[in-house]
Amino acid sequence: MPRPERPLDSDNDVLREFAAGLRHVREDAGQPTYRELSRRAHYSPATLSEAASGHRLPSLAVTMAYVQACSGDTALWKDRWHQASDLLADHAVAIRANDAAPYVGLAAFQVSDADWFFGRDRLVADILDRVRERGFLGVFGASGSGKSSILRAGVAARSGAVVFTPGPHPVDAYAAAGTADLVVVDQFEEVFTLCADEAERARFIHQLLSADTNVIIGVRADFYGHCGQYPDLVAALGDAQVLVGPMTVDELHDAIVQPATAAGCRVEAGLVSRLVADAAGQQAVLPLISHVLLETWRRRRGMTMTVAGYEAAGGIHHAIARTAEAEYTSMDATQRQLAKETFLRLVAAGDTKRRASRAELDDPVVERLAAARLLTLDQDDVEITHEALIRYWPRLRTWLTEDGDSLRVRRQLTEATDTWESLDHDSDVLYRGIRLAAAQDLMAGGAKITPREHRFLDASVAAQRRKVRRLRQFVSLAVVLALAAGAALVFAVRSQLAADEQRTLAISQKLIAQADALRTANPALAAQLSLAAYRLASTPESLSGLLSTPAARYATILDGHTDRVHGVSLSLTGHMLATASEDGTARLWDVADAHHPHELATLTGHTATVYSVAFSPDTRLLATASWDSTVRLWDITDPRHPRTVAVISGLDDRMYGVSFSPSGHKLATTGREVRVWDVADPRHPTVLSVLSGHTDTVFSAMFSPDGRVLATASADHTARLWDLVDPRHPTMLSVITAHADAVNAVAFSPAGNVLATGSSDHTAKLWSLADLRNPKELATLSAHTGAVLAVAFNADEDTLATAGDDRTIKLWNIYTAGRPQAVATLDGHTNTVAGLVFSPDDTFIASGGFDHTVRLDDLPEPAVTGHLGAVTSVAFSPDNQTLATASADWTARLWNITDPHRHAQLVTLTGYTGAVSSVAFSPDGRLLATADQQLRVWDVSRPNWPVTVLSGQGNEITSVVFSPDGRLLAATGGDNTVQLWRVTPPGRLVVLAGQARPPTAPASVFTSAAFSPDGHILATGSDDYTVRLWDVTDPTRTAVLPTLSGHGNTVRSVAFSPDGHTLASGSDDHTIRLWNVTDPRRPSELATLVGHTNTVRAVAFSPDGHTLASASDDRTVRLWDGVTPTAVLTGHSAAVNDVTFSSDGRTIATAGSEGTARLWSIDPTAVAADICDRAQPRITQADWDRYLPGIPFQPPCQ
Incomplete structure (x- = not known):
């Protein structure tokens, strides 16, 4: 008889409810003892008992083992664990929101924050030494470089200096600041932006230069030229200047870790490397780091700041987006509309920051957004604080997509108004025709424009009316003369118009068919052709093609390699991609925006095929393995200018695999042998061990997420697991012998509890690693018709990708690893697919092929996938x-x-x-x-x-x-x-x-x-x-x-x-x-x-009752306006069982018998904006001439 469990006495409802649920699962299993559960789950009885105690949330691995040992629903409990984790994190944020945090967020450090200010000791000491020597010193730095924090929490805190900002009346501010041996003027640029009196400005500068105390001025770098307008200031600055640059890696480490340590808190090692990697190469990044550190502190686990807390905060970029969302949602409806207008005016073409005049914007809302550090103000202008907000705030991205056309019209109107005023109201630059009509439509749609723009449009309308009156007078005089010739002319014109219309319709119909044929091989080009067809002729057929476009995945194709691509690797942040090719090169690509990637550098030096590439976790190093018998280590701190730091030579005839350990201190290489290297000093790699056991070429190796185990794949038909706890004395844990041909690839799941293998026997297999000495086969994946050369897990662990000789990538739902389900096939490559990797956020999958290309395929699929049978019904919640x-x-x-x-x-x-x-x-x-x-x-x-x-x-x-x-x-x-x-x-x-x-x-x-x-x-x-x-x-x-x-x-x-x-x-x-x-x-x-x-x-x-949608067993969805068919949507591969509208009428959801649901935008403007945002590369002149011969080149996405 098992001993009864102690009553649940947790005062946390989430923990108590979670623990009670686990106890019910055990009761349903017949109340086995914890000793018996331990035997089944491979965790100690104490660990399993603690899991159901309600004292704390057990790990996901322990929870899954507990439920599985009780024959419970692991999928349900995986959901429940994530929900409980989220609720506890939210609770932690709430109760810690007012704790004395050692980080200051987006605000600058003040003198009172000196105890938390770390990482700038050397620079602060240098500034103090220089000002004591010179008496006057200028400290210059870009916005976001940390000048104010250095001057306040560093210089002033150490020296007892007085600190002030000039404001609109700098002389008064100076007098009110008081006296000290050192005076620090922070944000000196306010002398130029806020002070409107030139005489006062000059007097203030003279006071500073003639003061009998030491003086430091902190100036934003873009105001350096303003200082040059004052000769005495130029002379004083001379060689008395300090430029604030970016923090070094060591300084960043101190800035991250030391404040937490001073507050009695620990920082996970992985968090530091993750932050450093995320910050690498970013401009004005310090405020973002400070902000995300504050949010991570609020989500700490006990007294430990964790990677999980960092990710829950949104990471370095998404944290500021969450702050923006919180500020926005706290506004009333009027303020929200004004905030939207403000942000849209502050984004330029290309989704970059744009400075706007304060006169263009609503002042109270601007002041509120500036107080939240989302906007930066000076005397006349406003701009968004950081471009991360544009890229990573979903609401702003949605606005930019939805308002794409009106936004372009608005920007053009602002620029035209500026030009008109700069040319002293020259009538030649006034709007007329289509541009005037577009601007008037913008106003009719309720858009807010400035008084300046109103005056410009009023002048344009007046000029247009004058032109119309003159035209009418001319027509009246010409009417009599034209009557005789008019009838013939009208007939000829009508005939020509009819012929042109028929030709346009024919081209549009042809384009629709061509776009449909290209949807799989080149979805980006197909999408743009669909849009061009719709703009040529707005017919039910062209609308059908346009609205059906999102049913295909977008794929961005990277051209550059001139031979087969074997390997692909993504940096930890997902912003950088490395590729390896038989052309003897590796290449680095910026894929921060996967729809607008660009090449950063080509790495040359190898003399034969480069087979594989791997990033170090901190993204400072890249390793390449080549058939020239070498492995190279590259410093990619500056990814545009990589340099070789070490060449490991004298190895096997051909090197195949490279893989860094999670710490970045070890590197595994494969060829005829497997070697493990110490690369803590990348300039001098040393061999730690050689792993013996395989009897043929080893194609790949991968470290487990905790770095304790290495998996290898070999032509000898086996995969092997190695214990690397002591890397100098590795031991073989197990040999996997279930494949009937070469094992080409191995991959650990992110949690490390499942291994995937891919083989030339046309299969991939999943293995449970609950017992590393005896891996248990969970499933065999048999959908490929050729060798499986690559396998990869996504970050959420619910999808596995496999690829190989049959030119396809298969996606498998492995939510339940023992019952994988093939959910999609990507067949864009035209030859063998040899390399695979998911982006860290699971938004795309990168693949390299023997067709010389690299593809970035959008994920997830446009469909909602996960069901194991037909989807029978769909419903939107009222809030959509x-x-x-x-x-x-x-x-x-x-x-x-x-x-x-x-x-x-x-x-x-x-x-x-x-x-x-x-x-x-x-x-x-x-x-x-x-x-x-x-x-x-x-x-x-x-x-x-x-x-x-x-x-x-x-x-x-x-x-x-x-x-x-x-x-x-x-x-x-x-x-x-x-x-x-x-x-x-x-x-x-x-x-x-x-x-x-x-x-x-x-x-x-x-x-x-x-x-x-x-x-x-x-x-x-x-x-x-x-x-x-x-x-x-x-x-x-x-x-x-x-x-x-x-x-x-x-x-x-x-x-x-x-x-x-x-x-x-x-x-x-x-x-x-x-x-x-x-x-x-x-x-x-x-x-x-x-x-x-x-x-x-x-x-x-x-x-609104204007549209009827119907779903049919013929695999289509039809839209009707009354009795008139307006569009046929295609994308489902089996009967469509249900259709429903969102409450705003802009989206429909459908249920398919193939096991998917789909969401369709039925707003052609929104679909067009989405195409132009995501479809890359853009259509070329050659493509245009091929598919639209005889029509002037007018790319649908400008």
Whole structure:
């Protein structure tokens, strides 16, 4: 009899609930003892008992082992662990927000912060020495270089100096500052930006130069030229200047670690290297480092600052974006609109910072954003503090995408106004024609423009009117003369216009077909051709091609190598890519924006094929292995100018693999032998050990995430695991012998508990590493038709990529590693794919091929993937942030869709006994109804922790729908009934029975239901070929209304228009019928829509009622304007089971039988902006001439 567990006494609700859940899992398994669990889970009894104690959150690995040992649902518990971790992190932030933090965030260090100021000792000492020698000193530095912190927390704190800023009246500020042996004037540039009185400015400078104390002025570097306008100041500065440069790596280390140490806190070693790597090569990065350190401090674990806390804060770039989001969401609606206008005006073409006049912007909002350190102000101008905000704040990125066209018009208007004023209101630069019309449309759309721009447009309108009057006078005089010739001219012009229109339509149709053919091989070019076709002729066919474009992945192709590409590697930040080729070179690429990459450098020196490349964790070194028998180490601190620091020669005939350890101090190389090197001093690498055991060439090696184990892959048909705890005395742990041919690649999962192997036997395999001496095969992945040459895990550990000789990359869902599911094939390469790597944020996958190219394929897939069976139903939450999906795999799932290009799974709802047929959100978004054999209603107000609030039996329930007020729920069933349920308090109210049907009809089923907008009428579809209307004004006393007949087969779906006047129904007879139900007691048929070639599974109206969407077994989704077809969306590879609109009407979601859901933007402007943001490379003149012959070159994305 197992000993009873101690009561849960944690005062933390999250921990208590999590521990209680684990105990329930153990109880369901029959209450095994912790000694027995230990035997199954390979963790000690004490560790497992502690996991369920509620004292602290156990690690994910321990949680998974505990649940698996109890035969629990590991997928569910993985979700629960991540949710608990997030909640605890948020709780930690809340309770620590007011702690005395040793970091100051975006603000400058003050004198009072001296105890936390580290890393600048040498520079501070130098400044003090220099000013004592000279008496006057200028300290210059770029914005964000840390000048103010150095002068205040460094110089002033050590010397007792007085510090002040000049402000608009520097003489008064100087007098008020007081006296001391040293006077420090911080932000001296305010003398030029805020002081409007030249005489006062000159007097202040004279006072400083003639003072009987030592004086330091701190000046932003871009104001150096202003100082040159004052001869006495020039003479004083002479050689009395100090330039503040970037911090060295050692200084950054001190700035990161020492404040925490002084506060009694520890910093994980990995956090320092990660921060240094993220900061490398960045401009004005110190404020960002300080800010993310403060946010990481608030998320510390106990008294340890962790990499996990850093990532939770958003990293060096995303932390400031989160600050911006918090500031924005705290504003009222008016302020938010003004903030949006402000940010859009401060972004230039190319998504860089733009300075704007303060007169252009709303002052109170600007001041608030400046106080949050999001904007930088001077006397006249405003700019965004750091370009990281433009790149990494999702809301701003969305604004830039959505407002792309209007933003360009706005920028052009501002520039034109500036030009007009600079040329003394020259009428030749006024707007006319298309430009004037575009600017007027901008104003009509509610855009805010400045008084200066108003004056410019008023002058342009006046000039246009004068021109029109003169033209009318001229036309009047010419009318009589033109009458005779006019008829012939009109006929000729009309004929020519008709011919031109037909030619344009023909070219557009041809472009549509060509774009469709190119979607797989060259999606970027296909997308641009689709956009060009739509702009040439806005037809249903061209709109269909345009809206279907996002259904294909975008891929950016990197050309440059002149021979096969064997290896690819990404830096820890994902900003830099290295590639290795048979052309004897390695190349470095900037891929910080994967849609706009560019080459940084070509590394030459090897005399034969470069087979593989690897970055050190801190991104300071690159290792290359070559068939010239050497391995080279390169210093890439300046990635544009890499230099060789060591050449390891005298090795095997051909070197194949290189891999750094997580610490960066060890390097593994492979060829005929495996060697482990000490590269702590990269200039003098030394051999630590040679690993003996393989009997043929070793192609690759990889360190485990903790650096304790090395995995190797060999032509001898084996993979091996090596214990490197003592790298000078390694031991072989195990030999994997399950492959029938050469093992070409190995990869550890990020957690280190799973190993992937790829082999020439056409398979990849997954192995459990719970016991390193006896790896257990979890699954064999058999989809390739040739050798598997590369394997790679994504950061979330739910996807594995494999690639090889069959020219494809396969993506596998390994959320449950023992049951991998192939979810996608990328077949853009035209030859063998030899190298693979996921970006750290899982937004793209880089691959190298024998076709001489490197591809950056967007991830995740445009589809929402994860289900193991057909997706049967989809529903948007009312706020459009969550998508619910139902599937034949006996689950329903919730997805975070706030990022349109990245769909994060929130939770899997399990416990069903069959296919889940339907999902529906309540109008307030708090409840989710699902159905299989029974009805379930979940409280999803906390999407990661759903709770069942209602459960009811049924008979193969086919659909569920809430009433508009959320008080009723209708469920249709296979027992020829419709059940009406009261939601609060829960309970069934009434059962509506079906009626007699034709004797030839199959078994009776109600297939679908829909409430009218006022909630008084319920419409149902049935397999008796009819639509029934029910009066449910009083749900306890329902009344049957007329039946709608006309379909020739089962009615699969019904939907009311938003005004309640029209009902749409879709049927197995391949048609959609529209019914007038303005008076539901006298309904009549309006129209039959024909176009689908198979069953119409679903119909849905847009929120404005202007568009009807239909989904069909013919694998398409069709859009209709009334009875007119407007577009056909293609992308699903099997029947489309459901379609629904987002609440703003701009997006539709669809459910596919191939196991995916898809999100489609149906706004052509938004799709065009997305294409132009992501499709690279741009269409060339040669491509244009090939696909659009005879049409002037007009790239769709300028």
